Amino acid sequence: MGTENFGHMAVKTMAKAKKHSVAVSQNAFAGQAERPTQEAVETVLGQSYALWEQLVAQLKEELKLDGEEWNSSGLKYGWSLRLQVKKRNIVYLGPRAGSFMAAFILGDKAVAVARKSSLPAYVIKMIAEAKRYGEGTPVRIEVSKPEDLGPVKILAKIKVEN
Secondary structure (H helix, E strand, C coil), X not given: CCHHXXXXXXXXXXXXXXXXXXXXXXXXXXXXXXXXXHHHHHHHHHHHHHHHXXXXXHHHHHHCCCEEEEEECCCCCCEEEEXXXXXEEEEEEEEECCEEXXXXXXXXXXXXXXXXXXXXXXXXXXXXXXXXXXXXXXXXXXXXXXXXXXXXXXXXXXXXXX
């Protein structure tokens, strides 16, 4: 499978995996053919927009992320902002109503490092229970409060370094 389907497969498989445990809120821009505007993202996220802006700025500064790109894998899945370093996808940020989802696809080295890291127990458990796919292990963290940013930043750093 080529990289053009990478994000689509990852989002699709993560959504399936999540159905068994907790209801996943739908991407706020599912069914929308046009890329969302900054104003639309701000409106949908509400109070979480400040967290979105903070996370994007901090990841760009701290991890030297040099690319961002809105991407849609199809009307059904909506839109996500991919943050990249040298064209390599690090994290996908998917807007939800009042929150956003930070999604990662971790390779084997990154999974091994994450298991030994200072990540909260619930994230390590999520990684341990996630199904391994050809493109990696999917991890999704919903961000709706400031405390949610820490694990996302740790995973982004692990992803960049591994």
